[in-house]
Amino acid sequence: MKVLAINGSARKDGNTAILIRSVFGELKTAGIEYEMVQLAGKKIHVCVACRTCFARKDGYCGQKDDEGNALLDMMQAAA
Numbered sequence: 001m002k003v004l005a006i007n008g009s010a011r012k013d014g015n016t017a018i019l020i021r022s023v024f025g026e027l028k029t030a031g032i033e034y035e036m037v038q039l040a041g042k043k044i045h046v047c048v049a050c051r052t053c054f055a056r057k058d059g060y061c062g063q064k065d066d067e068g069n070a071l072l073d074m075m076q077a078a079a
Contacts, residue, residue, distance in 0.1 A: 003032060010040055
């Protein structure tokens with residue numbers, strides 16, 4: 001099992017990250033793999049309803065520089 005923590009706080013390494021890391025301590029003790037992604041500063045665009053993801057049937061954003069697509073890969077790997 002792998003746990004993916006997504007920190008949506010606007011402050012990288014702020015209080016939310018501190019709390020996530022405290023949970024990671026418990027996961028480490030249990031032998032569970034974990035990873036944190038911090039969204040602060042990442043280019044994740046709003047949906048522009050281009051329907052590219054629907055046409056391709058893969059769920060990935062059609063905007064080339066959208067860093068959210070990498071996040072989708074991480075979520076699938078943690079499933």
